[in-house]
Amino acid sequence: MTTAPASNLLARLGRFIAELPGAPMALVERVIGTSRMAYVFILPNILFFGLFVFLPIGIDIYYSFTGGTALFPSQRPGVGGLQYHYLADCKNFYDPSSCREDYFWRGMWTSLKFTLIQVSVMVLVSLATALVLNMKIRARGFFRAVYFFPVLLSPVVVALVWKWILQPQGLLNAAIVGMGGQPILFLADAGWAMFWAIFVSVWAHTGFYTLILLAGLQAIPRDIYEAADMDGTRPLRQLVRLTLPLLWPNLLVVLVLVTIRGVQTFDEVFALTGGGPGTATMMIVQYIYTTAFASQVPDYGLAAAASVVLGLLLLVLTLTQLWLTRRRGAT
Amino acid sequence: MxxxxxxxxxxxxxxxxxxxxxxxxxxxxxxxxxxxxxxxxxxxxxxxxxxxxxxxxxxxxxxxxxxxxxxxxxxxxxxxxxxxxxxxxxxxxxxxxxxxxxxxxxxxxxxxxxxxxxxxxxxxxxxxxxxxxxxxxxxxxxxxxxxxxxxxxxxxxxxxxxxxxxxxxxxxxxxxxxxxxxxxxxxxxxxxxxxxxxxxxxxxxxxxxxxxxxxxxxxxxxxxxxxxxxxxxIGSPRMNFIPVTAAEAGQVQVGAARFALAAAGALAAGDKATLGIRPEHIDLAPQGGDLEVEVNLIEQLGGETFVYGVLGDGSEVTMRSEGQSAIKRGDKVGISLQRQHVHLFGADGLALR
Amino acid sequence: MMSPLALLRQRRNPGRIGFSDVLAYIYLAVGVFLMFGPVVWLVLSSFKTRSNLDEFPPTFLPLAQQSVAVKGYDSKLPLYNVTMPDGSKRVLAQVRRIGVISQLVDPAAPQTIIKVNMDKRTALRHLGLDWHNYEHPLRHFNFGRYLWNSVFVTVVATLVTLLINSMAAYALSIHEFRGKNFFLVAVIATLMVPITIILVPVFVVVNEIGLDNSLWAVILPGAATPTGVFLLRQYMLTMPRELIEAARMDKASEWQIYARIVMPLALPALAVLTIFSVMWRWNEFLWPLVVLSKSETYTLQIGLNAFQGDLQTQWNYLLAMTVVALIPIALVFVFLQRFITSGIANTGMK
Missing domain, CATH: 3.40.50.300 (P-loop containing nucleotide triphosphate hydrolases)
Structure with missing residues (x-):
């Protein structure tokens, strides 16, 4: 009581606040009994999950079978499978412009293209970084932090950081002009916009996957390498025959995680390119967002149907992940 | 309370x-x-x-x-x-x-x-x-x-x-x-x-x-x-258990030795039983005694001595005696059991009184 | 004592510096440049004046025009390095410019006007941080409001998150009850339902409850988080059971056990969840973008995005506000990086 009165006061305040629900909770406990108190404690969480996760799944499916522009369920007429029919109405599935909902298919194809390229680049870069960070280098903590810190940045900040560099009068164009080239309108060119969308998303997230891979690398016992050294195994062969097979489970996890997140990419790319130029970088999530919330006439039913399709896609990917990790556990 | x-x-x-x-x-x-x-x-x-x-x-x-x-x-x-x-x-x-x-x-x-x-x-x-x-x-x-x-x-x-x-x-x-x-x-x-x-x-x-x-x-x-x-x-060191066979009325047989026990009255001749005796209730008997033990370990603690030995039938026995002892490993010594402290347990493990 | 040179040469693994080491350090150096460079550039740029920003090629550091008060002139006059017709160089203050002719005075002798051609003078500049970029949008645009909204959302959402998830974790770790496995599975299942696929229905629910266009619409839907429940539950499972039993014997009610025994002891895990929650909430983008349609309720992220979407991007303000959005995260990074990386290593989630 004699020392640090301020922290003491704070502790008392904290205790006071913590005790506030004490009396009503004790009353509840007396009424329903101690053994049932667990339900009371879990109730708020389950209520939130029910209201904002489980109920919405049901609404999502229900809405995908309704039409009209009204938001509330009571004012929405059922239309059967019409929305799905609209989505699938294509003369040629490889050519989005032949589809009734061409933006949906453009979004799907763009997401697919983005995901495939981004996954391979992300895994390679993360793996390379993890391997380098796992070497006997000085200031490893610092370098790890350097690669990690963009993970914490918000997508908007990430996008603006790069947009500032990529803009016509930006640093990159200054360098190009300085070397005698012509300025490039990076974000106004379809090819370049896709390139930078992938680049920026790798820049922003590679640190996270590097961390997972590094943890995997550090779990490989050192003496395996010592034994390999004794056997005169060359470094490259150690990498191919020892490190990669032993790291495979972690690589698999990263691969699936990057894929699941790649399919859902929206934030950075939307803030960087707005989906443009045209629809060059418009992903499937942006299609859902635009259809429901950013068009003149909101089409909740169509957006819900597209969400259900995306949800099924993610479910397949997640089950693949579970299956892969389960198999890993078995062997 | x-x-x-x-x-x-x-x-x-x-x-x-x-x-x-x-x-x-x-x-x-x-x-x-x-x-x-x-x-x-x-x-x-x-x-x-x-x-x-x-x-x-x-x-x-x-x-x-x-x-x-x-x-x-x-x-x-x-x-x-x-x-x-x-x-x-x-x-x-x-x-x-x-x-x-x-x-x-x-x-x-x-x-x-x-x-x-x-x-x-x-x-x-x-x-x-x-x-x-x-x-x-x-x-x-x-x-x-x-x-x-x-x-x-x-x-x-x-x-x-x-x-x-x-x-x-x-x-x-x-x-x-x-x-x-x-x-x-x-x-x-x-x-x-x-x-x-x-x-x-x-x-x-x-x-x-x-x-x-x-x-x-x-x-x-x-x-x-x-x-x-x-x-x-209960008791430390642990009570010794020696397998015995009931002989005629009130007597038990341990290997070649045979002696009378009050509790053995409940047994019929030929019944198997276990004799229990605590280490502190065994006396060394320079002449004769109930049984003979071959000593294989001595622990001298100064104030008391623990003697570990084996009976003729192979069962192990621990003995505790006050003071110090001149017995050595390999000696054969006679022991006598304090009769009032001998316990007898039937084949089901229950004490016979 | 070791000589400084020997200290420099000392390495973790004694021996020669191999080819692969050189490659590794080159890789890392490029990494530092690529990862840090853009952010450093953003921060430097945010302190530049509008005109300094418009320069091409850009200057590395923020430079500001030096100016001086000259007798006889109400406002300060900008200073220039001037090459005089005779080849000598002087520092003069410019009074005005007409066409390509610049009229300058010597600050020490302001009576005589010296006229030189514009290209004979260069602005005298010094390193100067222009705080106007920060001050103006916070005062005169809505950015002060956005900032407050972001702080409010982050603080309140984190408190709600800590409360309800720790309560659930308490029930799921300390108690045995019918249906426990069902609840555990339900919590895990929510991991598989990202917000991207339930945008429409959550929007419907929020509107049905009447939360549309309120900050609570941002706060509540993400408050229950499976990551939070499992992070805390994992930690609570390691607490000695006897401690809880001792408290029961001590006549503590369930709430008291939770509030006075379990919560104080779970502080390390609560700290990790706090950091995570602050990061999530401060950076959250897609859901607020959907649900906030009135400018007064924008968070900083949404405000920034809306501001950059305007036709005439005012980069000087945008850059400064981006830095504001970055500051809390930078602080978290500098002081709490260790917690985050270990948190991710323990849960595999972020």
Whole structure:
């Protein structure tokens, strides 16, 4: 009581606040009994999950079978499978412009293209970084932090950081002009916009996957390498025959995680390119967002149907992940 | 303070039964020790009494009142845990006062009780410390203090000394005995250490495999163990068991030797039985004696001597004698059994009297 | 004593510096440049004046025109390095410019006006941080409001998250009850339902409850988080059971056990969840973008995005506000990086 009165006061305040629900909770406990108190404690969480996760799944499916522009369920007429029919109405599935909902298919194809390229680049870069960070280098903590810190940045900040560099009068164009080239309108060119969308998303997230891979690398016992050294195994062969097979489970996890997140990419790319130029970088999530919330006439039913399709896609990917990790556990 | 009655308590986890038909009456102010080998169910029984586990069957009465369905907090008991379970983020004072605050006692009363408990347990210098800054013995005293201040109906102890080193264990044992003498509370104490049981208890309850083997005062258990298990469990070093065969009326045969025993009267000729004799009840007999032993180890402790040997039929025997001894390994010595201390157990393990 | 040179040469693994080490350090150096460079550039740029920003090629550091008070002139006059017709160089203050002719005076002798051609003078500049970029949008645009909204959302959402998830974790770790496994599975299942696939229905629910266009619409839907429940539950499972039993014997009610025993002891895990929650909430983008349509309720992220979407991007303000959005995260990074990386290593989630 004699020392640090301020922290003491704070502790008392904290205790006071913590005790506030004490009396009503004790009353509840007396009424329903101690053994049932667990339900009371879990109730708020389950209520939130029910209201904002489980109920919405049901609404999502229900809405995908309704039409009209009204938001509330009571004012929405059922239309059967019409929305799905609209989505699938294509003369040629490889050519989005032949589809009734061409933006949906453009979004799907763009997401697919983005995901495939981004996954391979992300895994390679993360793996390379993890391997380098796992070497006997000085200031490893610092370098790890350097690669990690963009993970914490918000997508908007990430996008603006790069947009500032990529803009016509930006640093990159200054360098190009300085070397005698012509300025490039990076974000106004379809090819370049896709390139930078992938680049920026790798820049922003590679640190996270590097961390997972590094943890995997550090779990490989050192003496395996010592034994390999004794056997005169060359470094490259150690990498191919020892490190990669032993790291495979972690690589698999990263691969699936990057894929699941790649399919859902929206934030950075939307803030960087707005989906443009045209629809060059418009992903499937942006299609859902635009259809429901950013068009003149909101089409909740169509957006819900597209969400259900995306949800099924993610479910397949997640089950693949579970299956892969389960198999890993078995062997 | 209160009396406790257990009526046919049983406890099962799914299909695994850990307690069978436990009935026990503990008188007000009595110190009862539950003892038995690990896995015998003694800790489970204590937790059932505490209300931390519910009994699958049976009834628990406190001062005649049925508390079987009451939660731990409502039974008014206090418990000292094996790990002490002190709240690591609270000072010693807060640890001791926590229960009193939960009971919403007036502040002055809490202060008074904490004061008197800490005086009794010599904890005053440490009241503002956290448990992490205390030695094992001090933590132990805090755990006891936390129980005492509540003035509980019964104190429950779950192997409270097992985390202390040997020296401290003896010292704390004495303090516990003194504490019981001073406050006179009803105490139920679980241990696997029969020395603790013998020194602390008014009565000992020996448990094995979830059943009560015997209940009695320490000396009753020592002098009249009702079966082979209790006989072997109580007393240190362990009682010697020698297989015997009943000969004609009142006599038993051990290898080539044969001698008379009162308890053998119940046996028919040719019956197998086990003779039990404690090491301290065997005398060395330079001439003759009942049996001959070949010595294979001597432990000279100065004040006493332990002699380990083998009988002609291969059974091992331990002997304890006062003072020092000139016997050497390899010697063959005669021994005689003090007749009044010989126990005889039938083929079913029960004592024959 | 070791000589400084020997200290420099000392390495973790004694021996020669191999080819692969050189490659590794080159890789890392490029990494530092690529990862840090853009952010450093953003921060430097945010302190440049509008005109300094418009320069091409850009200057590395923020430079500001030096100016001086000259007798006879109300406002300060900008200073220039001037090459005089005779080849000598002087520092003069410019009074005005007409066409390509610049009229300058010597601050020490302001009576005589000196006329030189514009290209004979260069601005005298010094390193100067222009705080106007920060001050103006916070005062005169809505950015002060956005900032407050972001702080409010982050703080309140984190408190709600800590409360309800720790309560659930308490029930799921300390208690045994019928249906426990069902609840555990339900919590895990929510991991598989990202917000991207339930945008429409959550929007419907929020509107049905009447939370549309309120900050609570941002706060509540993400408050229950499976990551939080499992992070805390994992930690609570390691607490000694006897501690909880001792508290029960001490007549503590369930709420008291939760609030006075379990929560104080779970502080390390609560700290990790706090950091995570602050990061999530401060950076959250898609859901607020959907649900906040009135400018007064924008969070900083949404405000920034809306501001950059305007036709005439005012980069000087945008850059400064981006830095504001970055500051809390930078602080978290500098001081709490260790917690985050270990948190991710323990849960595999972020």
């Amino acid at each position: 209160a009396a406790l009655e257990l009526h046919s308590i049983a406890k099962a986890y799914g299909r695994v039964s850990v307690l069978h038909d436990i009935s026990l009456a503990v008188a007000d102010g009595e110190f009862v020790v539950l003892v038995g080998p690990s896995g015998c169910g003694k800790s489970t029984l204590l937790r059932v009494i505490a209300g931390l586990e519910s009994a699958s069957d049976g009834q628990i009465r406190l001062d005649g009142q049925d508390v079987t369905r009451l939660a731990a907090a409502e039974r008014g008991l206090a418990m000292v845990f094996q790990s002490y379970a002190l709240y690591p983020h609270m000072s010693v004072r807060q640890n001791i006062a926590f229960a009193l605050e939960n009971m919403r006692l007036p502040k002055a009363e809490i202060a008074r009780r904490v004061q008197s408990a800490s005086e009794m347990l010599r904890l005053e210098p440490y009241l503002e410390r956290r448990p992490g800054a205390l030695s094992g013995g001090q933590r132990q005293r805090v755990a006891i203090g936390r129980a005492i201040v509540r003035d509980p109906k019964i104190f429950l102890f779950d192997e409270p000394l097992s985390n202390l080193d040997a020296e401290l264990r003896v010292a704390t044992r004495k303090e516990l005995a003194a504490l019981h003498a001073r406050i006179g509370g009803t105490m139920i104490y679980v241990t696997h250490d029969q020395v603790e049981a013998m020194t602390l208890a008014n009565r000992i309850v020996v448990l094995r495999a979830g059943r009560i083997e015997q209940i009695g005062t320490p000396l009753e258990l020592y002098n009249q163990p009702c079966n082979e298990f209790v006989a072997g469990f």
